[in-house]
Amino acid sequence: MTKVGHVYLIDDDESMRLSLTRMLRELGYLVEDYASASVFLEKSVPVSPAVILLDMQMPDMTGLDLQEALLKLGRKTPIVFVSGQSHPHQIVQGLKKGALDFLFKPFNLEELLKAVADAVDFDSRQLRRVSLDVETKRDYEKLTPREREVCAWLVKGLLNKDIAVKLGTTDATIKVHKARVMEKMHAESLQTLVKKYLESDLENHPLTV
Incomplete structure (x- = not known):
């Protein structure tokens, strides 16, 4: 053994x-x-x-x-x-x-x-x-500044249309950003994204703060 x-x-x-x-x-x-x-x-x-x-x-x-x-x-x-x-x-x-x-x-x-x-x-x-x-932190650092913003709002539970209003853009644009966030963060679902974001304390990551 x-x-x-x-x-x-x-x-x-x-x-x-x-x-x-x-x-x-x-x-x-x-x-x-x-x-x-x-x-x-x-x-x-x-x-x-x-x-x-x-x-x-x-x-x-x-x-x-x-x-x-x-x-x-x-x-x-x-x-x-x-x-x-x-x-x-x-x-x-x-x-x-x-x-x-x-x-x-x-x-x-x-x-x-x-x-x-x-x-x-x-x-x-x-x-x-x-x-x-x-x-997770390495993946997060690959996001663009706008993708990091979208990521933060997704984690807070906002819908695409609400994020579009917050960032002054269109629903279609947010859909594209969201897809890139999910791909780069290797998250197959929003629940996985939220879990990774919270467990790695990405809210306090130097690129976020």
């Missing part, structure tokens, strides 16, 4: 690192293990889809400290915290800042594998969303 997924394992407990690394590799995951958060920050290269399996309590830098540092760097790899002893406020803080799960040592193996698989799946979906967003 081959998994497409990367696991960054960060734990100062060497025996824990070795056993988890061996087991996850046997399941097909690509595993990089680190003895400390600072070494991870210094040496790791971001890849997707991936998960960070992160010990909460470490001597040089806590799991929460690393989570904070990654947020500042804009790295969005999902985190699953693993801890032998954590205070409730640490758990709450970690989850509030976007951690996907929190496991306590000694943890149930099935629970760990589910958390890892769910996080890798989450990161895959996150990566797809980013790719689609880039694609």
Whole structure:
């Protein structure tokens, strides 16, 4: 069974690192293990889809400290915290800042594998969303200024004749612009166009503002 997924394992407990690394590799995951958060920050290269399996309590830098540092760097790899002893406020803080799960040592193996698989799946979906967003913005930038105006009014639900009045032109002209907008934006329906426009926040795109 081959998994497409990367696991960054960060734990100062060497025996824990070795056993988890061996087991996850046997399941097909690509595993990089680190003895400390600072070494991870210094040496790791971001890849997707991936998960960070992160010990909460470490001597040089806590799991929460690393989570904070990654947020500042804009790295969005999902985190699953693993801890032998954590205070409730640490758990709450970690989850509030976007951690996907929190496991306590000694943890149930099935629970760990589910958390890892769910996080890798989450990161895959996150990566797809980013790719689609880039694609949508690239398509939007191919529209002419007038087509972008028509696009904005279509998203607001106006009919061709209403847009024609707004832009001081004819219904037939708007039909042509609309057809070009739909083609360039790869939208087979108005619903798809609206979804793409809103999800990529095109209203606040530099070419729109």
